[in-house]
Amino acid sequence: xxxxxxxxxxxxxxxxxxxxxxxINDGAVAVAGDSIAAVGDSGELLKRFAADRVIDASxxxxxxxxxxxxxxTGDCLIRGVSQDIRNWMQHGMWPFEQVxxxxxxxxxxxxxxxxxxxxxxxxxxxxxxxxxxxxLVKNHVKIGTRARIAQTVNEMPKVNRTKVGELYEFDPAEGxxxxxxxxxxxxxxxxxxxxxxxxxxxxxxADMCSREMLEEIRQLAEELDTSIHMHVxxxxxxxxxxxxxxxxxxxxxxDEIGYLNERLIAVxxxxxxxxxxxxxxxxxAGMVLCSGSIGIIDGIVPPAAAFLEVSSRLAxxxxxxxxxxxxxxxxxxxxxxxxxxxxxxxxxVFPAWKVLRMATAESAKAIxxxxxxxxxxxxxxxxxxxxxxxxxxxxPVILSPIRNIVPNLVYSARGNEVEMSVIDGxxxxxxxxxxxxxxxxxxxxxxxxxxxxxxxxxxLFKGMEDTPLMQxxxxxxx
Amino acid sequence: xxxxxxxxxxxxxxxxxxxxxxxINDGAVAVAGDSIAAVGDSGELLKRFAADRVIDASxxxxxxxxxxxxxxTGDCLIRGVSQDIRNWMQHGMWPFEQVxxxxxxxxxxxxxxxxxxxxxxxxxxxxxxxxxxxxLVKNHVKIGTRARIAQTVNEMPKVNRTKVGELYEFDPAEGxxxxxxxxxxxxxxxxxxxxxxxxxxxxxxADMCSREMLEEIRQLAEELDTSIHMHVxxxxxxxxxxxxxxxxxxxxxxDEIGYLNERLIAVxxxxxxxxxxxxxxxxxAGMVLCSGSIGIIDGIVPPAAAFLEVSSRLAxxxxxxxxxxxxxxxxxxxxxxxxxxxxxxxxxVFPAWKVLRMATAESAKAIxxxxxxxxxxxxxxxxxxxxxxxxxxxxPVILSPIRNIVPNLVYSARGNEVEMSVIDGxxxxxxxxxxxxxxxxxxxxxxxxxxxxxxxxxxLFKGMEDTPLMQxxxxxxx
Numbered sequence: 001x002x003x004x005x006x007x008x009x010x011x012x013x014x015x016x017x018x019x020x021x022x023x024i025n026d027g028a029v030a031v032a033g034d035s036i037a038a039v040g041d042s043g044e045l046l047k048r049f050a051a052d053r054v055i056d057a058s059x060x061x062x063x064x065x066x067x068x069x070x071x072x073t074g075d076c077l078i079r080g081v082s083q084d085i086r087n088w089m090q091h092g093m094w095p096f097e098q099v100x101x102x103x104x105x106x107x108x109x110x111x112x113x114x115x116x117x118x119x120x121x122x123x124x125x126x127x128x129x130x131x132x133x134x135x136l137v138k139n140h141v142k143i144g145t146r147a148r149i150a151q152t153v154n155e156m157p158k159v160n161r162t163k164v165g166e167l168y169e170f171d172p173a174e175g176x177x178x179x180x181x182x183x184x185x186x187x188x189x190x191x192x193x194x195x196x197x198x199x200x201x202x203x204x205x206a207d208m209c210s211r212e213m214l215e216e217i218r219q220l221a222e223e224l225d226t227s228i229h230m231h232v233x234x235x236x237x238x239x240x241x242x243x244x245x246x247x248x249x250x251x252x253x254x255d256e257i258g259y260l261n262e263r264l265i266a267v268x269x270x271x272x273x274x275x276x277x278x279x280x281x282x283x284x285a286g287m288v289l290c291s292g293s294i295g296i297i298d299g300i301v302p303p304a305a306a307f308l309e310v311s312s313r314l315a316x317x318x319x320x321x322x323x324x325x326x327x328x329x330x331x332x333x334x335x336x337x338x339x340x341x342x343x344x345x346x347x348x349v350f351p352a353w354k355v356l357r358m359a360t361a362e363s364a365k366a367i368x369x370x371x372x373x374x375x376x377x378x379x380x381x382x383x384x385x386x387x388x389x390x391x392x393x394x395x396p397v398i399l400s401p402i403r404n405i406v407p408n409l410v411y412s413a414r415g416n417e418v419e420m421s422v423i424d425g426x427x428x429x430x431x432x433x434x435x436x437x438x439x440x441x442x443x444x445x446x447x448x449x450x451x452x453x454x455x456x457x458x459x460l461f462k463g464m465e466d467t468p469l470m471q472x473x474x475x476x477x478x
Numbered sequence: 479x480x481x482x483x484x485x486x487x488x489x490x491x492x493x494x495x496x497x498x499x500x501x502i503n504d505g506a507v508a509v510a511g512d513s514i515a516a517v518g519d520s521g522e523l524l525k526r527f528a529a530d531r532v533i534d535a536s537x538x539x540x541x542x543x544x545x546x547x548x549x550x551t552g553d554c555l556i557r558g559v560s561q562d563i564r565n566w567m568q569h570g571m572w573p574f575e576q577v578x579x580x581x582x583x584x585x586x587x588x589x590x591x592x593x594x595x596x597x598x599x600x601x602x603x604x605x606x607x608x609x610x611x612x613x614l615v616k617n618h619v620k621i622g623t624r625a626r627i628a629q630t631v632n633e634m635p636k637v638n639r640t641k642v643g644e645l646y647e648f649d650p651a652e653g654x655x656x657x658x659x660x661x662x663x664x665x666x667x668x669x670x671x672x673x674x675x676x677x678x679x680x681x682x683x684a685d686m687c688s689r690e691m692l693e694e695i696r697q698l699a700e701e702l703d704t705s706i707h708m709h710v711x712x713x714x715x716x717x718x719x720x721x722x723x724x725x726x727x728x729x730x731x732x733d734e735i736g737y738l739n740e741r742l743i744a745v746x747x748x749x750x751x752x753x754x755x756x757x758x759x760x761x762x763a764g765m766v767l768c769s770g771s772i773g774i775i776d777g778i779v780p781p782a783a784a785f786l787e788v789s790s791r792l793a794x795x796x797x798x799x800x801x802x803x804x805x806x807x808x809x810x811x812x813x814x815x816x817x818x819x820x821x822x823x824x825x826x827v828f829p830a831w832k833v834l835r836m837a838t839a840e841s842a843k844a845i846x847x848x849x850x851x852x853x854x855x856x857x858x859x860x861x862x863x864x865x866x867x868x869x870x871x872x873x874p875v876i877l878s879p880i881r882n883i884v885p886n887l888v889y890s891a892r893g894n895e896v897e898m899s900v901i902d903g904x905x906x907x908x909x910x911x912x913x914x915x916x917x918x919x920x921x922x923x924x925x926x927x928x929x930x931x932x933x934x935x936x937x938l939f940k941g942m943e944d945t946p947l948m949q950x951x952x953x954x955x956x
Contacts (some may be wrong), residue, residue, distance in 0.1 A: 018954070019953075019954070019955075020953055020954035020955040021954060021955060021956070022954065023954065023956070077874060078876070078882075079873075079874070079882060079886060079890065080876070080882030080883070080885040080886040080889070080890065081876060081880045081882050081885075082880075083825070083829075083830065083885050083889060084815075084825065084826060084829035084830060084885070085825065085826060086825060086826060088825070092880065095879075110874075113870055113873060113874070116870050117870035117871050120870060121871075121892075292816070292889075295816040295819060295820055296815075296816060296819065296825060296889060297825060298825060299819035299820050299822060299823045299824050299825045299827075300820065300823065301820050321890075324889065324890075325882075325885060325886055325889040325890040326871050326889065326890035326892075328871065328892065331892075335813075335816065337562075337774075338770070338773040338774060338813065338817070339816070339817070339820055341773060341774065341777035342773055342777050342778065342779050342817055342820065342821070343820070344777060345777045345778065346777050347561070347562065347563065347564060347566070347774060347775060347776060347777045348562060348563060348564060348946070349777075351561075351562035351950070351955070352561065352562060352956075353950065353955040353956065390918075390921050390922075390925075391921075392591055392594050392595035392598060392917070392920070392921060393595050393599075393804050393806065393893075395557075395591060395921050395924055395925060396555060396557070396588075396591070396921075396924050396925040396927075396928035396929075397925065397928075398556070398558070398559060398928055398932045399932070400932060400936065400951075401573075401932070401935060401936045401939040401948070401951070402559045402560075402570065402939070402947050402948070402951060402956065403951060403956040404556075404557060404558030404559050404803075404956075405558070405956070406955075406956055407558040407559075407561050407562070407803060407956070408557060408558040408803055411558070411561060411770075411774060411802065411803040411804065412557065412558065412799075412802075412803040412804035414599075414804075414806065414809075414892035414893050414894055415871075415892050416892055416894040439870070440868075442870070443868050443869075443870060443873050443874075444868075446873055446874050447868075447873060447874040447875065449874075450874035450875075450876055451874075454876045454877070454878060454879070457879060458878065458879045461879040461880070468826070469880050470879070470880070472829070472831065473878075473879070473880060473881060475497075475498055476496070476497070476498035476499060476500065476501065477497075477498040477499060477829070477831040477884075478499070478501070478830075478831065478880065478881040478882075478883070478884055478885070
């Protein structure tokens with residue numbers, strides 16, 4: 001008999017291998033160390049493996065852990081202070097950010113809350129994009145999540161005096177400092193924790209870095225053999241800056257400086273045209289679609305359908321808590337399907353199976369971890385979740401003539417049906433409780449830090465009484 | 479001191495009275511018998527009331543129970559068998575329905591599961607629309623929910639031999655039988671259970687009943703002093719039938735026969751033009767918007783924005799489990815806000831406070847219960863929920879300078895944060911568990927019934943191998 005640490009049996013297995021969902025009835029998954037030893041029929045695996053622990057998954061789905069391909073966990077502490085308005089950043093986020101950003105303790109408390117929230121909804125891998133990532137990464141180490149992280153890098157001056165509509169001035173000294181932070185992140189963290197932590201490069205946007213800096217980053221990506229995680233065509237302000245500075249739109253410019261290839265993870269594409277999107281896809285770049293966030297902030301459904309015409313390297317991300325306002329990949333799957341159906345006025349587009357792949361197998365490829373995660377296959381890392389299909393919203397299970405499991409995971413699951421989570425072979429959540437942190441303490445500590453931030457932000461809202469959220473406050477609508 | 483049965487103290491209270499959300503910090507709600515005795519400041523109510531039970535709501539929201547203004551609970555058993563396709567009814571629902579509909583035991587088991595699912599997400603009032611409602615109503619009696627029910631009435635023959643595109647033939651004998659069932663429903667149930675159960679009239683659609691029958695129903699609504707709950711302009715097939723039969727579209731026809739008034743609860747309006755919608759609204763009729771269901775089934779965002787230009791009597795409904803696929807009013811609020819933002823390409827429309835009113839105060843008015851429920855005010859029925867804001871997805875709470883409670887309830891809540899539910903003064907759910915039924919038994923019995931239905935339906939899918947869901951099955955995509 002072969003040895004296994006964990007043997008899950010009698011589950012509804014979705015391997016997500018191949019083209020579809022890879023359903024196995026009465027399926028089993030054997031985990032040895034940090035890896036999947038085998039996936040198959042329960043009877044077979046019970047004969048083949050002597051396991052330290054056998055887990056009965058009857059009535060439950062076993063599937064790859066979900067991948068959040070774009071999240072800013074440091075922003076979680078100000079969840080819900082900025083939505084239902086234009087100028088989301090200036091009239092809601094910004095005054096809070098001014099006190100939040102310098103308070104590393106608050107950033108850490110918020111980030112941990114955000115990771116906890118997401119883990120409880122089945123996320124096992126986080127593309128966390130923030131500064132200071134050298135600090136936030138410690139939360140991922142502690143709670144036990146897989147993190148593919150990027151330090152936000154730009155060349156914006158500490159105090160930005162640019163008026164709306166004017167070209168930003170860059171501060172090369174600031175850029176240099178941030179690049180040094182990025183190199184330190186790689187030195188200190190890349191490949192750590194049994195490879196669970198990996199680093200990417202993170203230019204904030206093509207408008208916020210000089211051409212020289214962007215070229216340096218491209219070269220560094222080759223040397224470090226990693227991905228470039230970057231907001232691309234994320235707003236009309238970005239496009240305006242690009243045209244003013246270079247006389248061309250973002251994607252044409254990125255093509256010119258050699259960014260359009262498999263290393264690029266292009267986040268949002270909110271303002272990209274369908275033609276630009278297809279061109280970017282044809283060059284091998286991945287796309288991260290943040291349906292909830294862009295829906296709330298901009299009222300826009302990005303051109304993901306155009307991307308899919310050319311490439312399947314489409315991943316989903318939950319973005320930041322202020323302006324989504326949740327970080328739950330079940331939420332992202334559902335919004336991705338329904339928003340795109342309504343955009344196309346066609347209920348057949350973005351079917352459940354395809355959207356589930358965007359949060360697992362295709363996402364893993366898009367973020368450069370396709371050889372390690374995203375499917376349940378022997379040899380891959382053991383990142384998997386067990387979902388209780390006996391929760392009312394996922395019941396009943398029908399296996400034939402039409403199986404309802406995948407549609408109900410995408411269209412009905414709330415996230416709280418995820419009962420167990422295994423990351424890198426370690427049980428991080430069991431019986432709906434995260435084992436590696438004390439959940440109540442995480443919530444309490446985040447609340448304490450938020451109280452402090454809110455108190456400090458109060459002054460910064462003075463003189464903003466005519467902004468929409470302050471008016472909603474005055475009118476008793478918040 | 480006045481007597482109270484329950485006194486909730488130290489909560490974040492959202493009364494939903496007046497125009498906004500009626501926020502009270504450190505708020506209290508006193509419940510005496512089936513009614514709200516007082517709402518106000520905790521200190522004041524603690525002095526004023528001697529309560530049998532005092533409940534500490536620190537860190538929790540107290541708000542009106544949510545109203546699902548359109549649900550077919552009998553369909554729950556086939557959740558997830560029909561989506562991502564055109565001809566949702568013919569290629570998914572219908573073969574299952576043929577075996578489900580005659581099996582009253584299966585309908586009852588599914589309906590109870592559906593009600594349980596919804597109660598666990600904060601729904602306290604159900605506009606349940608089905609046949610045989612004389613049976614399904616017993617589930618609402620048992621679990622303790624408020625139900626405003628309608629027996630589906632139409633004049634369609636038992637076996638419909640009409641070809642696609644042809645005018646339906648009516649069977650007056652079938653119509654007569656169904657009207658008798660409706661009258662029996664009123665006789666047996668209207669006003670029962672301390673008024674918790676009330677009945678409406680439920681013509682299935684203007685295309686499925688003769689003009690004579692619709693006129694009889696209108697007259698009956700006056701005599702019985704109740705609402706008419708009806709699908710209106712729900713599909714292009716309906717409009718086609720109306721033009722063929724009467725030479726006019728649905729809303730013009732309904733105007734002619736005196737349906738456009740405050741008694742009408744017009745469900746869907748999927749195919750209504752903006753002009754028709756505004757006209758209907760101007761006549762005082764209510765609208766029920768089923769965002770999730772119509773998004774999945776049709777890829778359409780109905781003209782609710784046009785309705786709101788004229789009237790605030792807009793309610794939300796979750797429709798049926800096959801084709802939504804969940805029945806969770808938090809899901810409906812979130813989709814209503816974001817789908818309408820994307821339709822209008824404007825993040826300011828359908829703000830959180832307005833959408834929360836559509837599931838509470840405005841909904842109550844639209845369904846004809848505005849004097850009884852929908853807000854927390856002295857004298858109203860005690861239908862309220864307590865939501866735990868210390869769940870990770872709703873944390874932290876920020877009270878000022880910008881309060882984040884309402885946006886997080888609409889955009890982040892999954893539904894499972896609802897900890898307690900009081901309906902008609904009775905605690906139906908406490909500590910996240912429904913007290914009036916055994917949750918595990920409800921799920922298990924629904925699963926057993928679903929197994930039976932699936933087995934019987936298998937034969938009916940023979941010869942349907944070329945339909946899209948059967949092809950997805952064959953391709954390993956379900």
